[in-house]
Amino acid sequence: MGTLETLVSWALLLVVAAAIGLGVRGLLGSLQRNFAGATPLPSIVGTAAGIVALLALIDGDRLPFVVSLLVAALVLVAVWRVARFLIAGRPPVALAVAVLAAVVVAFLWLSAVGPTKLVGFAVAACVVLASFAVTGTAIAPEVVRRHLPNIGGIAATIGAVDYLQAFDRMSRALGSTELNSMASALWAVTLAVGGSALLFVGANRLADQSKKDWPLFCTLVGAVIGFAVFGIMDGNRLLQIMGPRESVATNLHDLVNRGPWSILITSLLIGAAIGLVAGTLYGSATDNRRTAPRIGMGIGASIGLLWGLFFVERIPVDTSVRVLWTALIGASLCAVLGYVIGRTPDDQRRVAIAAVGGLAIGLVIGGLLKNIHQPRLQTVPLIALPIIGGVLGVGLAALRRRPWPPALATGLLAGWILATFGVPTLGGGPEIETMVSTGVIGLLAGLRFGLRRYPDDVARANLEQRFRGPVFLAPALAFISLGLVVPLIRTFYLSLFDDRTVNWVGLENYQTIFTDPKSFEYANRLWVFGSVLFYIAIAAMAAAVLLGYIGGRRTGNGFSQWSLLLRIGGVLLVLVALLEYVLGRQTDGEAGGNWLAIIALGIVGLVMAALSFRRAGSPESGRGLGLAIDFDGPPAYLLTFGLFMLSMAMLSNLRGTLFNNLWWVITVTFLSTVVGLAVAVLADRASYESVAKSFVFMPLAISFVGASIIWRFMYIARDPRKEQTGVFNALWVELGKISTGGTGQTVGIVVLLAALAALAVLAAVSWRTGARGVVGTAGVLALPVAWALYRFTAGGGMGGTGFETETGSVQGTTILFLQDSQPFNNLWLMVVLIWIQTGFAMVIFSAAIKAVPAELIEAARMDGATESQVFWRVTLPQIAPTVGVVVTTLIVAVMKVFDIVKVMTNGNFETQVVANEMWQRAFTELNFGLGSALAVVLFLAVVPVMGYNIRRMQREL
């Protein structure tokens, strides 16, 4: 099929769909406009003819059907005219005639069209309902008005279903997978949105009824309960229903395309329509116009379903249709019972009716129960258990000061269920015993419902109020519990099983994780003392303490949490000593590690902990220890930096997946936060602020996969003899060339000297004005510059210095960023995530900075604070809570990093992280036990963050 034909068919389809929608609308509108008595018939017929004509355009298959439809419409008009002429002024009779005609027409169509032409049924239903509507205007206008939207809605839905079906068929016929997947997406959305909207609106309308119309409310509740009970029982193959049951595996898509559904829906509709008419007739005769039509509709729908089953029986049926069918029968039965209960205010009569009705339903279930589920009753439990249950129920009721009869019924019911289906062996029991068992269950359950007090207006209003919350919450909670909570629990459960989730293995999976050197390797922990990072960390922390001490001497403020710090530090040291002992025993056998160190650590820890319990003389116990270290301001940040470097030093020596993940979390969180904050501060009040922020923010919109690809191009390394195409290696190689000879070297030396000089001037000037922070910053910046200068002059060059080729030109060596220098190649992966997440941190910090009250900053400036002091002492403390939010959000986001590692290295070269490990174990090796255990580890790692979030929310609510 060519493009033109495709376009034309699409256009036609759209026209048809629009026409159907408009037709339905026009139908309804004309009915409502002509409400007062003018005959709406011409417009109905006109609309129907329009629909028919348009339908004929879809495909030739439907031509016979179209013709029969036209004929039927003419018949209807004729009958209507004749009836009106003959029996003018006697509407009920006219109505009966019209309905009869409509039913005949519907049958005509059924036979002409066959059972799978959904539109035929829809239009048949429409016409039946329309005829009702026309005649009904004469008798019960308000009923028409009330039900017209429902009727229109149902008919339009069926029309839409058929439209989509045609769409689907067409895309299949075209053989285009793209069209097809768009069609199924449309399908899914329509089904999901339509279905959930119907459920939601329906539930809300149900809640309305509890206040407005109690019998209807009871009817609907009964229907829902019956639907659920029968549906669940039949879905689990507990019930036998007439006819063969074919079990056809099916998916959602096929489900709706199958014929049986259309039959069931249509017969339901037609039955409902006839019932409605009959009910209206009855209602107008007995002056019960409110509820009688509805009851009639319910009964009619049930009959219609039975009728539909007659057809369903004849064609192959899949399980889901049968389940629905059974569920609808159950719904009808229970709905009738609910209605009667709702209509009976008299207590004794209601209890009696409920009990008898329950018994009847119970007997139905008993009769349908499959042989293999029929119990062989045992006398002793049959007597003992209900008595125990009843006594328990009454006892509980007495304790809770509630009336005893309902509790007795509940207790008896529980005992009876246990005695009939819990204790005895199931299968092969006598029919009569089964009937008794289920009958009594029904009786007691009915009794329990009947014993509810008949509600007055206040109670009904309360019920409506209580009902509403769950109705609004139910969809969300269903998704959360089915999609998150239950799977979470199940993952815990699965983690205790082997790879096929068959055999219970206890904690073995966790043991595997924590003993596998690939995921948890601590043998090199002592290497940390040989790491440069470690000494940088120590230097930073020492500087922090020194600065803090100087500050403390000057301001007189002191850190006051010493006892807490001592206690925590002491306990940590003791723990480290113990751990060292255990690890030592594992690696050295009996020796248990370095005894001297272990004992020393333990003693120091204990002394520290003991010291912390010393009663402090003053509230500022820091003074009591003779230490007035003021950690406020820069020292705190220096300390943070020191701790960060310390963790870097430790995590580059503690290897394995778990430590790697921790490394990711610390590095990415820390650097994204710091860089994000820096950019936010720099951009604040800069010109073109929003443009700058947009560009830093942009990576957040790019997928992790896309970002990984982008950065792979940045990291590319090629044969050193060729030109480099990756930015980093090009720079690196070029730097290597420059720093080892030629004019580049001279220029570099001059530039570096100039930079050093500038820094020196800056430091000197700042020292005079008293800006110590600037002096410090200049000093720190001078260190790398000096190092670069050393490399340029005497250190043999920097960057990709390498070898000389035969021709004598200098060539640089490249870096394989993702493979070389393990474990630091991890950092290059982390760069990708930092690149993405910095924008997030920046946006949030930027908003927080703008929210700092201007008066605070003005006041600080008035007091003579420098800009940097304003930042460190005013702005930063003000946005401290935001730092908490950003850090927790980032921790959670980084903890589950997956895409970047998967795409860039797939965990090779010592870059594995927990999420990727979990994915590989679970979905490539299909080891669900180990995969679940890894997922649980991931979950446990974020539990502290969850706790922090919960506490924060509790404060705010």
Add this chain to the structure above:
Amino acid sequence: MAITVGSPQGDGSLTSRLYAFLASIPTWVLWIVVTIWTLPTFSLFANSFRSQDAQRASGWWSFTEDETGLSVTNYSEVLNATATGGLRQGLVNSFAITIPATIIPIAIAAFAAYAFAWIDFKHREKLFIATVSLLAVPNQVALIPLLQTYSGGAHYTIPGLDKTITLLPDLGLAGTTTAVWITHTAFAMPFAIFLLHNYISQLPSDVFESARIDGADHFTIFWRLVLPLSVPVLAAFAIFQFLWTWNDYLIALTMIGANGINHPATIKIASLAGEFGLREHVLSAGAFVQAAVPLVVFFSLQRFFVRGLLAGSVKG
């Protein structure tokens, strides 16, 4: 800012000129950072228009000197060639996942957020906190059970009775885009409720009270008042969810598995990247096509996006 210092009175001396220079450093630094942050994306963009030979011969920065010139050949190749794994099909699949995964959570979460904010019921706050605390739960914990449910339904074997109850029938969802958006809907719920609740709970209560006095029930209030008033936050969440689902890789990869016909664009370009050099020259075009949709959304609706981000973090 850290190295900005209070400037002394300027008198044209060397010191004050040095200070003027130093004071401008932060702006410089800012634009250097911006350049660094933009460079990777730009390099991908520039490379995507270069021919295969040009990409092999030199870095993207020499794109102005290419002999072969710039063209959209890579784009037409990656979009049209079926051998590249059908990126066009991937884009369609991405939409098939993204549209329902954006619309449906909005509706459902709006109901729940309204209930948490304005309907009184028992344990409301506890339930809300429990719901929102699930925000931090990593999606990985739910993947295995969900996949099992999609591919075989949910069944419960009663201990001791040796009887299995079917809680959910097998709907044959494994490997379909439906499974992916259902999963996205569930995973988005805590954040959506949190975000919408932050906004809906701040709506002025007197509006609701007067409506209640006029006899409106919760459903009417929700439909006629809350939804129209919450359009900004609904838009913010929609953008979020759209970007998140469009860019998702993990959930699609898990739920669709090897069923290549249903793979979204992210998986298509990831597998293109996994071919190691085979079609490296179209990879940048492919990656850019995949990124183009979210970038357009991002740049055109940035205000809403930022607002949502802030509502979700700072206020909360």
